[in-house]
Amino acid sequence: MKQEYTITAYTENQVGILNKIAIMFSRRKISLESLNTSPSEVENIYRFTIVVKESESVVKNLVKQIGKIVDVLKVYVNTNDEIIWQQIALYKVPTEIIMKEAKVERLLRAYGANAVVIRNDYTVFESTGQDEEINKLLSELHKYGLIEFVRSSRIAIMKASEGIHKSILELEKNDPTKDPINNEFLSLKSKIFQM
Amino acid sequence: METIKQHTNTKENQKAHQASGSIAVIDALLSENVDTIFGYPGGAIMPIYDALYDYRDKLHHILVRHEQGAIHAAQGYARVSGKTGVVFATSGPGATNLVTGLADAMIDSTPVVCITGQVFAHLLGTDAFQETDIVNITSPVTKWNYQITDANEIPEVLAKAFYIAKSGRPGPVLIDITKNAQLQLFDYNGYKSCIHVRSYRPKPVVKPEYIQAAADLINQAKKPLVVFGQGVILGNAEKEFLQFIEKANLPTAWTIMGMSAIPTDHPLGVGMVGMHGNYGPNYLTNECDVLIAIGMRFDDRVTGRLDKYAKQAKIVHLDIDPAEVDKNVLTTVPVWGDCKETLPLLTALLEPKEHKTWMQEFQDKMQYEKEVLIDKERFPETEELTMGEVLFELNELTHGNAVMVSDVGQHQMVVCRYSKQNQTRSNITSGGLGTMGFALPAAIGAKFGAPERTVVAIMGDGSAQMNLQELGTIMQFQPNVKIIILNNQFLGMVRQWQELFHERRYSFTDITSPDFVQVAKGYHIKGQKVAERSELKKALTEMLASNESYLLEIMVAKEDNVFPMVPQGKGVSEIVLSKDQI
Numbered sequence: 001m002k003q004e005y006t007i008t009a010y011t012e013n014q015v016g017i018l019n020k021i022a023i024m025f026s027r028r029k030i031s032l033e034s035l036n037t038s039p040s041e042v043e044n045i046y047r048f049t050i051v052v053k054e055s056e057s058v059v060k061n062l063v064k065q066i067g068k069i070v071d072v073l074k075v076y077v078n079t080n081d082e083i084i085w086q087q088i089a090l091y092k093v094p095t096e097i098i099m100k101e102a103k104v105e106r107l108l109r110a111y112g113a114n115a116v117v118i119r120n121d122y123t124v125f126e127s128t129g130q131d132e133e134i135n136k137l138l139s140e141l142h143k144y145g146l147i148e149f150v151r152s153s154r155i156a157i158m159k160a161s162e163g164i165h166k167s168i169l170e171l172e173k174n175d176p177t178k179d180p181i182n183n184e185f186l187s188l189k190s191k192i193f194q195m
Numbered sequence: 196m197e198t199i200k201q202h203t204n205t206k207e208n209q210k211a212h213q214a215s216g217s218i219a220v221i222d223a224l225l226s227e228n229v230d231t232i233f234g235y236p237g238g239a240i241m242p243i244y245d246a247l248y249d250y251r252d253k254l255h256h257i258l259v260r261h262e263q264g265a266i267h268a269a270q271g272y273a274r275v276s277g278k279t280g281v282v283f284a285t286s287g288p289g290a291t292n293l294v295t296g297l298a299d300a301m302i303d304s305t306p307v308v309c310i311t312g313q314v315f316a317h318l319l320g321t322d323a324f325q326e327t328d329i330v331n332i333t334s335p336v337t338k339w340n341y342q343i344t345d346a347n348e349i350p351e352v353l354a355k356a357f358y359i360a361k362s363g364r365p366g367p368v369l370i371d372i373t374k375n376a377q378l379q380l381f382d383y384n385g386y387k388s389c390i391h392v393r394s395y396r397p398k399p400v401v402k403p404e405y406i407q408a409a410a411d412l413i414n415q416a417k418k419p420l421v422v423f424g425q426g427v428i429l430g431n432a433e434k435e436f437l438q439f440i441e442k443a444n445l446p447t448a449w450t451i452m453g454m455s456a457i458p459t460d461h462p463l464g465v466g467m468v469g470m471h472g473n474y475g476p477n478y479l480t481n482e483c484d485v486l487i488a489i490g491m492r493f494d495d496r497v498t499g500r501l502d503k504y505a506k507q508a509k510i511v512h513l514d515i516d517p518a519e520v521d522k523n524v525l526t527t528v529p530v531w532g533d534c535k536e537t538l539p540l541l542t543a544l545l546e547p548k549e550h551k552t553w554m555q556e557f558q559d560k561m562q563y564e565k566e567v568l569i570d571k572e573r574f575p576e577t578e579e580l581t582m583g584e585v586l587f588e589l590n591e592l593t594h595g596n597a598v599m600v601s602d603v604g605q606h607q608m609v610v611c612r613y614s615k616q617n618q619t620r621s622n623i624t625s626g627g628l629g630t631m632g633f634a635l636p637a638a639i640g641a642k643f644g645a646p647e648r649t650v651v652a653i654m655g656d657g658s659a660q661m662n663l664q665e666l667g668t669i670m671q672f673q674p675n676v677k678i679i680i681l682n683n684q685f686l687g688m689v690r691q692w693q694e695l696f697h698e699r700r701y702s703f704t705d706i707t708s709p710d711f712v713q714v715a716k717g718y719h720i721k722g723q724k725v726a727e728r729s730e731l732k733k734a735l736t737e738m739l740a741s742n743e744s745y746l747l748e749i750m751v752a753k754e755d756n757v758f759p760m761v762p763q764g765k766g767v768s769e770i771v772l773s774k775d776q777i
Contacts, residue, residue: 012394015342016330023335064518070339070359073394171393 004033005059006078006085006156009048010040010164012071020069021048024062030054034087034153042164045073051154074167078158085156088126089134090116091141092148095123104144111137122147214383216346216376217246220310223353224254226386229281231255231272231643233265237285239325240312242377244283257643257672260664262289264636266296266367267662270305271640274623275598275648277431279360280640282309287325290371291332295630297367298336302627303452304429306365308356316344316373329371338366346379354389363397364516365429399517399531406537409511409528410544412485413443418553420476420483420508421445422468422497425452425626426490426515432535433457433619436489439538443548446557448476450491451611455621459595459614465557470496470761471608474568474770475560477761480505481768482556489513490534493523494627503766513537568758568772569613579752580728582606582681585735586613589651589679592735597649597677598623598641602634602658605687608757610653620645632661635678639665642674649677649739656682656708666718669744677738678722678746680711683753691756695777715746722746 011017018037025032033051040047052059059077067075095118098104108115113127127137134151141149214222220243224232232254236244247254259265262284269280284290290311300307314323330342339359341352352370360368413419427436433456440447440463448468449456457464466473468480477499480486486508491497498504501523509527512520513534520529530537572583586609589597595615600623601607607624616622623641625633638652659680669676690704715722722745725734731749738745761770762777771777 016334019331020334027335061518061522064522068516068518070392070395168393171396 002053002055004051004053004080006080006083006154007048007050007052007059007063007066008076008078008156008158009050009066010073010075010167011046011048012073013044013046014071017046017069017071020071021050021066024066024069025050025052028058028062030058030062036153036155038155040164042168045164045168047164049154049156073171074164076158076161078156082160083156083158085130085154086128087130087134087152087154088128089138089149089151091125091127091137091146092122093125093141094145094147095120097144098123101144107137107140113137211382211384213380215242215246216343216349216372216379216381217242219346219349219381219383219386220353220372220377221246221250221254222383223350223357223386224281225250226388227279227357229254229279231257232281232283233257233259233268233272233640234283235259235262235265235285235289236283237287237289237312237325239286239314239374240283240289240310240377242374243310243312243372255643256283257639257668259636260667261662262292263295263632264639264662264665264668266293266300266307266309267630267633267636268640268643268665268668269307269309270296270300270303270633271600271623271637272644273305273307273640274637274644275620275641276644277620278644279306279308279357282307283311284309285312285325286314286329287327289325290329291327293369294333294336295628297333297369299625299628299630299633300367301336301338303625304365304425305367306360307367308353308360309367309369311369311371312377313342313371313373315375317375319344319373329369333369336367337369340369340371342371342373343376344373346376346381349376350383350386351389354387355392358389358392359395398515398533401530401532401537401540403540405528405530406540407544409487409513409530410541412509412511412528413445413487413541414544414546414548416483416485418479418482418484419443419445419487419550420479420485421447421487421489422450422476422480422491423447423453423456423489424450424491425456426513426534427453427456428619430490430515430533430535432533432538435535435538435542439542439545442542443545444550444554445487446476446550446554448472450494450497450626451622451624452626453491454611455616456619458618459616463554466561467611468497468767469494470499471612471757471759473561473612474564474759474772475557477759477767477770478560479556481507481766483508485509485511487511487513488524489538490515492519495523498523499761499765499767499769503768505767513541564759564772577752578728580726580731580749581755582609582683582751583613584728585679585681585731585749585751586610588731588735590615592732592739593649593651597621597651598645600624600634600638600641600650600652602652602654603629603631604655604658605683605691605755605757606653606655606681608688609681612757631658634658635662635665636668638676638678639668639672639674642676650675651677651679653679653681655687656680656684656711657686657706659711660706660708663714666715666720669720670718673743675742676744677741678715678744679738680746680748681751682708682711682748683751683755684708685753687755688757690754694754694756695762695774711746711748720744720746722748724748724750726750
């Protein structure tokens with residue numbers, strides 16, 4: 001069964017990494033519902049947030065393939081209940097109508113929308129939320145002469161995540177120059193070994 | 196490094212010295228113990244070729260006749276030697292000609308480093324002469340690729356390239372270097388090889404609980420079947436693998452890519468799986484109770500119809516690439532890791548077993564296949580020669596010690612079904628991509644990678660014409676390569692499908708050929724043509740005895756089919772042994 005999955009990929013800051021991630025989807029003819037790139041809490045490490053509607057098995061395999069891209073540090077996949085997520089939307093509406101119709105103002109307030117720019121001819125509002133609320137406000141504002149609309153891609157925080165800091169330390173710790181591997185443990189079958 | 200310094204401005208009391216980007220490239224190759232480069236020069240890579248000129252004694256450069264030949268040669272070199280193949284090509288068409296070989300090396304996990312020239316950095320994106328966006332073109336077919344626009348990046352990036360190509364599950368890497376970076380003088384601190392990349396995990400962490408679970412399953416199994424792929428060879432784990440199968444007497448089948456990791460006549464070897472593999476291992480895949488897959492990836496040519504593949508069996512899958520686990524076949528117990536490490540752990544937990552009656556089932560099936568099929572190909576009653584008898588005759592003469600390089604098509608299946616191979620890294624073929632034109636350049640590379648071994652390239656009349664220009668490379672660099680063209684005057688495999696599934700509508704499969712012996716003669720390569728059974732042995736003997744390259748064109752039956760066959764869309768146990776069964 002297809003459902004929404006949010007993929008979070010931490011990457012090195014490399015030119016072309018966007019393409020390398022994107023072709024993983026296009027090769028399998030999977031369209032992206034949304035894609036966002038942003039810095040992460042660690043300097044020089046980027047964070048991709050990608051939303052797809054797919055079946056679990058497809059997403060699982062896809063995520064493993066993304067994880068194989070050399071410049072990708074870590075990939076996570078979450079269902080919607082495992083993340084806190086938001087999007088931002090901007091709406092441009094004729095100022096005249098807002099001034100005239102008090103319900104528009106009430107409407108905007110109900111949706112927690114804030115004015116970003118107010119000019120004589122138009123006003124730009126922003127609202128933050130999830131698809132549903134944003135789409136509702138959008139359809140409402142259509143009735144009042146909406147001039148322009150744009151919605152950002154999803155950004156998401158994983159509820160269970162401890163951030164990338166720890167992982168990075170772990171990945172760097174595995175640098176054999178700093179922590180040489182001892183192959184003799186191979187005969188000790190009870191020990192978990194790291195490469 | 197001493198020699199390098201002579202060509203650069205070493206400043207006294209300073210570690211760094213001025214060097215050009217090109218010199219840094221050459222130094223990287225020398226430091227990585229590269230001895231052979233397959234390449235083709237051109238405008239955008241001229242500074243590197245200029246630097247190479249002074250090191251041509253140490254870095255043996257093989258000038259191919261087409262860049263596709265260069266990368267297939269590098270693949271052949273890598274596959275026989277286990278070393279990383281190195282390719283030079285220029286920008287634009289030089290680089291795009293590598294794409295097929297990159298895709299081939301990617302799907303067959305072959306370590307290759309390609310260095311391509313690129314236009315000056317200031318011309319990038321201007322549609323400059325011979326400019327092409329090779330990094331984006333090759334992204335889906337490389338394990339890693341990178342464009343260098345500043346010489347300062349060269350040492351580190353090349354070190355990373357060699358590390359990534361060879362480590363973990365190997366693959367091709369392409370490094371694109373703009374001409375300005377090749378020419379640029381910079382403070383060179385020497386080459387430091389790479390042993391770690393933060394964002395790259397060559398091997399997953401081995402989990403002992405899964406090893407235990409896998410061992411339990413295998414110990415309980417009444418009908419275990421091992422199917423192994425190239426992972427055993429890539430992991431240099433042939434010895435560990437033999438210890439594993441021998442401890443519990445496990446019937447063992449190979450994929451086309453795994454072939455030769457154990458001797459083909461090993462008593463536990465039950466043959467090849469796959470569309471044209473052996474009857475027993477295909478059929479009994481659907482009767483085993485535990486299927487132990489090692490370093491293989493359940494390609495569709497191996498599994499046939501997936502929902503009819505080993506449904507009754509518990510699956511143990513050992514692989515270094517976690518993305519392969521559960522990709523096509525759901526695993527009961529996944530054993531992630533390098534099989535050189537995991538196999539000994541697993542072997543230690545195995546209980547010695549006999550599995551005699553189960554093994555007997557494979558032997559019975561093999562006997563049946565021999566009677567109804569193999570013997571008829573080996574000792575045909577027809578006048579026409581069969582591909583099979585050529586292979587059996589060749590086995591007698593090489594004793595199974597030759598490197599067999601096959602192209603793609605019917606002859607490839609016959610080579611992989613019938614050739615005897617005693618030592619590992621003997622079966623060089625384009626398994627995953629099925630690249631026609633692979634064999635001739637790959638055989639050239641294989642000979643440079645294993646000069647002490649006999650290298651036999653076997654091609655069909657179709658595939659022979661796809662990279663025939665590489666006869667020029669043989670003429671110039673004199674690798675002693677034996678070339679056999681099994682000529683059935685058809686694109687045989689496609690014709691076979693047309694016969695079986697398209698009502699014999701032979702749509703453009705009747706291919707004409709030049710007089711291959713005359714073509715070889717034009718390249719000063721000896722050869723002869725054989726059409727009679729009585730001449731076959733003598734001709735093969737002459738070819739093998741020749742102390743130089745030799746081309747043997749053998750006319751074989753026009754409309755022979757390769758059987759057994761798992762028809763497309765059918766399950767492996769629906770394997771057929773003749774066309775009447777389809």
